Amino acid sequence: xxxxxxxxxxxxxFCSDVSxxxxxxQAAGCSAVLYRTAAGSxxxxxxxxxxxxxxxSLGSLARDVVRCGLCGFEYDATGRCVxxxxxxxxxxxxxxxxxxxxxxxxxxxxxxxxPGRAVRHRVPSLPWLSDPSWASVSGALTVxxxxxxxxxxxxxxxxxxxxxxxxxxxxxxAAPPPLDVVVxxxxxxxxRSFPAARLxxxxxxxxxxxxxxxxxxxxxxxxxxxxxxxxxxxVSGGGRVARMRFVQLVTPISAAESRLTWIVSRDFALDDDxxxxxxxxxxxxxxxxxxxALEITQTLQSQGRSGSVNVxxxxxxxxxxxxxxxxxxxxxxx
Amino acid sequence: xxxxxTTLREHEGELVVESVTAVAADVVALSLTDPAGxxxxxxxxGAHVDLIMGDELVRQYSLCGDPADARRIRIxxxxxxxxxxxxxxxxxxxxxxxxxxxxxxxxxxxLVGAPRYRFVAGGIGITPLLPMIAEADAAGADWxxxxxxxxxxxxxxxxxxxxxxxxxxxxPQDEVxxxxxxxxxxxxxxxxxxxxxGPEPLLAAVEARCASWPSGALHLERFxxxxxxxxxxxxxxxxxxxxxSGLTLTVPPERTVFDVIQDAGVSILGSCHEGxxxxxxxxxxxxxxxxxxxxxSEDEQAANETMMVCVSRCRSDRLTxxx
Numbered sequence: 001x002x003x004x005x006x007x008x009x010x011x012x013x014f015c016s017d018v019s020x021x022x023x024x025x026q027a028a029g030c031s032a033v034l035y036r037t038a039a040g041s042x043x044x045x046x047x048x049x050x051x052x053x054x055x056x057s058l059g060s061l062a063r064d065v066v067r068c069g070l071c072g073f074e075y076d077a078t079g080r081c082v083x084x085x086x087x088x089x090x091x092x093x094x095x096x097x098x099x100x101x102x103x104x105x106x107x108x109x110x111x112x113x114x115p116g117r118a119v120r121h122r123v124p125s126l127p128w129l130s131d132p133s134w135a136s137v138s139g140a141l142t143v144x145x146x147x148x149x150x151x152x153x154x155x156x157x158x159x160x161x162x163x164x165x166x167x168x169x170x171x172x173x174a175a176p177p178p179l180d181v182v183v184x185x186x187x188x189x190x191x192r193s194f195p196a197a198r199l200x201x202x203x204x205x206x207x208x209x210x211x212x213x214x215x216x217x218x219x220x221x222x223x224x225x226x227x228x229x230x231x232x233x234x235v236s237g238g239g240r241v242a243r244m245r246f247v248q249l250v251t252p253i254s255a256a257e258s259r260l261t262w263i264v265s266r267d268f269a270l271d272d273d274x275x276x277x278x279x280x281x282x283x284x285x286x287x288x289x290x291x292x293a294l295e296i297t298q299t300l301q302s303q304g305r306s307g308s309v310n311v312x313x314x315x316x317x318x319x320x321x322x323x324x325x326x327x328x329x330x331x332x333x334x
Numbered sequence: 335x336x337x338x339x340t341t342l343r344e345h346e347g348e349l350v351v352e353s354v355t356a357v358a359a360d361v362v363a364l365s366l367t368d369p370a371g372x373x374x375x376x377x378x379x380g381a382h383v384d385l386i387m388g389d390e391l392v393r394q395y396s397l398c399g400d401p402a403d404a405r406r407i408r409i410x411x412x413x414x415x416x417x418x419x420x421x422x423x424x425x426x427x428x429x430x431x432x433x434x435x436x437x438x439x440x441x442x443x444x445l446v447g448a449p450r451y452r453f454v455a456g457g458i459g460i461t462p463l464l465p466m467i468a469e470a471d472a473a474g475a476d477w478x479x480x481x482x483x484x485x486x487x488x489x490x491x492x493x494x495x496x497x498x499x500x501x502x503x504x505x506p507q508d509e510v511x512x513x514x515x516x517x518x519x520x521x522x523x524x525x526x527x528x529x530x531x532g533p534e535p536l537l538a539a540v541e542a543r544c545a546s547w548p549s550g551a552l553h554l555e556r557f558x559x560x561x562x563x564x565x566x567x568x569x570x571x572x573x574x575x576x577x578x579s580g581l582t583l584t585v586p587p588e589r590t591v592f593d594v595i596q597d598a599g600v601s602i603l604g605s606c607h608e609g610x611x612x613x614x615x616x617x618x619x620x621x622x623x624x625x626x627x628x629x630x631s632e633d634e635q636a637a638n639e640t641m642m643v644c645v646s647r648c649r650s651d652r653l654t655x656x657x
Binding site: 114116117119120121122125178179180181182183184185186187189225310311312313314315318319326329330331332 | 339340341342343344345373375376377378381400401402404438439440441444445446447468469471472473474577578579601603656
């Protein structure tokens with residue numbers, strides 16, 4: 001698959017990263033420069049001067065106006081060119097493209113498709129990211145693999161105990177329980193419940209539970225859109241439920257390169273620094289390892305290798321592939 | 335170690351009727367929401383859902399609301415006294431506050447991106463086209479709608495279409511006669527897609543006029559299965575290989591591929607069992623498929639890449655599916 005979906009809201013930054021400094025981002029073959037206006041909204045302009053190609057993100061910002069660092073053309077937050085250095089009149093109709101932007105769940109989402117269609121599409125619902133009763137650790141990395149390869153790996157419930165056995169909870173090492181895969185037109189969800197087993201030691205400590213106290217584990221994963229795979233991991237025992245959410249924001253940069261932003265959230269041990277540090281360390285190690293594996297797969301794919309044998313549990317990944325294929329077919333011709 | 339089963343099913347849930355609005359003579363629009371206020375699955379224009387009103391009463395209805403609204407879906411239903419029961423049930427039983435099981439959404443009438451669209455609606459066939467029109471308009475495409483009905487009063491959503499002005503041509507049959515399809519469709523044009531939904535005679539007429547259009551230009555949605563050419567007698571048995579499951583089965587003359595797959599304990603989606611909803615579509619790895627559905631275009635059928643296993647069969651001795 002050499003194309004990436006354009007008609008999708010992609011997360012490109014945390015809201016807190018956007019200030020009155022120019023921030024370059026990339027998504028779906030486009031480069032944009034983000035900044036926060038005096039009124040507090042986020043502006044997203046095509047990151048290239050229309051006079052001679054040069055990134056606006058290398059220029060300067062003053063009073064909501066971006067000035068090209070090479071030629072001095074100036075643009076307002078709507079992309080309109082408002083001043084050129086050498087003549088009093090601005091060339092008629094001169095403008096850079098402004099992208100529709102939304103700020104939701106603490107993230108900046110960019111729409112790179114036909115601007116008028118933006119309002120007819122949804123941003124995935126991730127309410128816990130802006131809920132004070134949850135705490136999160138996060139990170140981001142660029143992966144030399146296609147967005148689809150990332151999603152297919154998130155859909156693969158067998159990978160963690162194989163790829164990273166040291167972080168896999170005990171339940172993942174035991175016989176796998178039945179897997180329930182639920183599809184809709186553009187989403188795929190998987191769900192399974194594990195019989196009671198002991199928690200990983202960090203989690204038992206964080207919950208103040210005994211090392212061998214039995215907890216039931218429930219896993220739910222969802223391909224919410226090409227921009228997001230969301231996992232839920234809930235444990236219950238001793239009359240309490242402790243919930244975790246893993247948001248994997250996937251932003252295709254090109255056909256074989258993606259930006260992965262991961263956010264691991266928990267609704268327990270909120271003020272416990274040790275738990276936060278432990279989780280951050282665990283996933284700062286895990287996601288790059290996953291990325292490295294996917295980069296190898298990507299390289300083999302580009303050499304013409306394709307895994308040709310599927311098993312029953314691959315149905316979620318195959319459904320994701322089917323949905324992406326349909327989305328791309330619908331975009332064809334636009 | 336017991337075998338871990340993987341089951342596949344479509345999204346399904348109990349939704350509550352939020353409101354019922356008369357949108358034309360004998361047509362009601364229903365707004366459906368999750369009782370707990372949860373977000374409903376996203377969908378794109380042309381999508382439909384199943385309303386499960388009883389074991390034997392499952393009907394498909396196109397979504398005709400705003401896809402950006404995660405809280406509710408909207409369907410519109412024509413009361414058809416001669417129906418098989420679905421429309422009467424909706425009109426008589428689904429009052430505000432009642433609940434109904436909804437499966438889906440799914441989409442086999444998707445709006446493909448294009449610079450120009452010609453939409454043709456007959457009667458209640460306007461429903462899937464309504465969100466398509468909004469999408470095409472938002473995309474800045476060049477589009478027109480020819481919308482026919484028996485009488486002006488029988489035509490739903492005329493008020494919502496008013497904002498589009500001259501792009502919309504209303505053609506109540508008692509005022510202007512039959513639809514001027516030649517006038518709307520004109521000569522085949524590269525980059526123009528035709529989307530049509532309505533009663534079978536309208537679809538047949540549009541299909542005939544689009545015969546000379548580029549392949550892939552015409553998109554139709556049927557309310558009911560095309561008159562089947564399938565011979566009920568004289569079916570032959572063939573071998574069915576399910577590649578991923580590692581199973582080799584036999585499809586006897588009197589059974590469908592769908593039933594044989596299901597009996598073998600392999601998880602598979604299905605809904606209408608008439609070849610019109612597209613739920614049971616499967617990827618074909620090998621075999622000369624005898625396509626009998628009403629969804630795949632002639633080109634798609636000839637490509638032999640997928641099939642609807644509820645109705646279609648196999649001409650060759652072996653059919654291999656990616657399942």
